[in-house]
Amino acid sequence: MLDLDLFPSNAPDHCPGTESELAGKADACQGCPNQQTCATSTPKGPDPALPFIRERIRSVKHKIIVLSGKGGVGKSTFTAQLGWAFAADDHVQTGIMDVDICGPSIPTIFGIASEQVHSSSTGWSPVYVQDNLGVMSVGFMLPSSRDAVMWRGPKKNGLISQFLKDVDWGDLDYLVIDTPPGTSDEHLSIVQYLKESGIDGAVLVTTPQEVALQDVRKEIDFCRKVGLPILGLVENMSGFVCPGCKTESQIFKPSTGGAERLAKETGVELLGKVPLDPRIGKSADYGVSFLDEYPDSPASIAYLNIIDSESVLHGSGALTMPLLTFVTGIKYILDDSR
Template identity: 85%
Template sequence: MIATQTASSVPDPLSVPANAPEHCPGTESQLAGKAEACDGCANQETCASNTPKGPDPALPLITARMSTVKRKILVLSGKGGVGKSTFTAQLAWAFAADDQTQTGIMDVDICGPSIPTILGIASEQVHASSSGWSPIYVQDNLGVMSVGFMLPSSRDAVMWRGPKKNGLISQFLKDVDWGDLDYLLVDTPPGTSDEHLSVVQYLKESGIDGAVLITTPQEVALQDVRREIDFCRKVGIKILGLVENMSGFVCPNCKGESQIFKPTTGGAKKLAEDTGIELLGAVPLDPRIGKSADYGVSFLDEYPDSPATTAYLDIIDRIKDILGD
């Protein structure tokens, strides 16, 4: 006879460790560490010692704090080095170009926090007040929170295990005094790891408006994006669309464009067609994007005539249309 599971007995994907056996009951289950499937699992002792389970006491605090945030958008990539943090920064600058639009970036790429450098605020430090941690402001309507502000120097490595990473993300969500925000952009690390699961779990009640997936044209990047798509669908995150970064090279002088990363399997366009996900746009590689990131200035403001700027703004307008803003 084939065993069946009722809806109530099916574990939440967010509670199942990445290295769990096939029939793991989930860390929130009363059977955690005690079920037959737990025998031999590396997490068995930890799961068993933590039962009985209960709701995370931080969740109501996070929900209350997030009640003043209108839109929450995740920026994801399967692979590192595809320009995810750079895109997050350009998206934030574009939103904040409207003085009436309050924008925030929460950088949860804990082991590689590059957002402070890209935005030109790497030397700043976080301050606490009676209302919580204060974001670092790039301008009056653009605030940022990152572990990068808490390190003694930019050379210091962050060597944290999962629980400590999760604890910091929880603090960012419940203790940072964002105030009223129109957009909160969450810059995540590559992959589908602890940080992603924590953000999704903590924002489950207050809601995530969607995710933007960043890739480059070559198959080695697209493979990881397919896994990211699968992750989003398993945990119930709406995918706003795909962005193909470094889609050709733009000469700063003649404005001519040539392919650098050849899309051997059709690139993001083919992936979008195969998965039924919208291709938001393709951003050509302009070397001045990297220069702007190094100097902490807005590429959109510095080089308004670049084809990359046009592509960025078209993508951002489309994101606003999808969100109904």
């Protein structure tokens, strides 16, 4: 199903593709055996997929990317809670796109790892967790969950393009995009494709340790260089509240001020802090909503303080939508018609 003809099988990482204006000229092309062929072939134009992506994504109202600099900070878990919270309102159509090509965990977190993608005359059909919550991931396309995805950048970019132009999402209120750690080809591709059709911005997830914060600083720099709005910063694993005595302990004590100090230094809004709760991992393993299973957990309360599900009228119609009350700076995105 994946059209990889645009990328030679022996292409290096960061290959721009044979149809790119930079084919044979980019830094990544140096030393590639195909460099001369790419550089002297027919003049290149804009990515031919862009018009199809724009047309497909026109029916998506809000597009949010979830990023992290460091792996293992809970980015995919936050993406899932964001999806569960939006879809808690039956009127809200929500999609989750997993572009962590080499480490797709979203299918497991939503309890649909054994499902497969089906094609129809209108494109690929998302796998539905419930009627108003669909998911697309490379995890659905692997013969086994144990199979490693060993692709170079061009193949990853080709799949992301197909996710955007070939998946029949229908009319969506929110499309939440889970990404791999760092700033790789996947990030550049998703931003390039979505900037053409409008994107609300990115939520950055970190933990309190400096080893995670230093990578988030790079992620902030990446967002600013590519013109991706930053909606705010979330500090995950921020303390542990004992379920018995309710005392809070700092398991990962912020030695350099944590996300709060980073937010002040960079001018990025701190959206909230989510404490550790072992049941978050349990819920992910069993593919159920942590917010539904443990609504009284301090972590659930923290999530919902970030993802406010209070229904408000949006636009001129009667559709009710959960309002993100991260901070005043984000409200204009979802209250733009008020």
